[in-house]
């Protein structure tokens with residue numbers, strides 16, 4: 001079955017050969033993009049949808065979330081906005097609630113949040129373990145996540161749980177816990193920060209994961225400067241995430257590496273950190289991704305569009321740069337070439353905006369602008385009708 005999506009006012013494919021004058025069209029064949037170009041040159045298809053002049057871009061690739069959790073941290077958030085600083089200690093609250101929750105509850109919450117993200121244009125989503133911190137609880141989180149999302153990351157090294165030492169806990173993470181999750185995850189991650197794990201511990205975790213064939217990711221430089229970026233780059237990690245507090249040497253190291261700087265501006269906003277150094281990184285030549293960091297503590301939003309708006313309004317990116325970071329950048333952070341763009345052969349992940357151009361993503365922050373979403377060629381439920389035209 002082929003589908004013609006036509007009447008596109010602005011089309012972002014991330015193809016260097018993108019035609020300039022619209023209206024545009026995209027042909028979807030099964031789950032893949034089969035053709036893109038000017039609407040008047042489009043081939044005949046089995047069915048057609050006219051999007052009425054709306055902008056179409058690749059679905060968001062959300063390469064950083066923590067969505068296997070139970071419990072609520074509303075009180076902690078209220079204390080934070082009243083002036084108490086964010087510390088990673090709140091993670092323990094979620095660990096207790098998550099351990100106590102039945103499998104079905106964790107899976108239902110995860111599905112609800114994934115569906116919430118999809119309604120806002122997210123078509124490829126990574127999530128992590130990290131609120132279990134026992135072999136059984138981490139294995140359970142990995143198994144539940146593997147059934148629901150595109151990419152799963154093992155974050156046993158989130159915090160050292162009460163009742164053990166960091167050394168003993170690292171032995172567990174790099175041994176029996178890793179063995180228990182390895183079949184359900186593609187990535188290993190470590191929270192490298194004062195109060196969590198230091199640079200040597202982070203390097204050890206990444207090496208243990210690499211020995212099991214897992215790609216590396218690092219939570220680094222979130223709450224202050226630290227060794228996270230250097231460790232990630234030295235280990236050839238796919239990404240270092242947060243990357244809020246960077247020295248010039250960190251920026252230079254990222255620019256000279258394949259490690260993606262995954263920025264989480266909504267988290268920085270929610271935790272009272274400065275905006276991420278997006279402009280410095282892009283100017284230096286580093287690859288930048290934008291992700292939601294949806295989690296119950298530091299950043300309880302699944303909105304990638306919010307991160308795009310903040311990257312433009314607070315962190316100095318142009319709208320096209322921010323859109324690229326939240327699509328192609330996310331794909332690079334996950335080392336995927338099938339998503340994050342709409343070149344021929346890509347997974348047919350289309351995000352139709354209720355707007356004539358992507359500029360509206362930053363110009364109208366907070367407004368739900370997702371009009372329709374296709375994931376792998378299948379329409380994901382969305383509220384807005386496509387019958388009326390949008391005018392610039």
Ligand code: NIG
Pocket residue numbers: 066088090091094191219222267293295296297298299
């Ligand atoms: O990415 N930095 C560590 N982990 C999460 C925080 C999770 C939490 O507060 O529950 C983060 O911000």
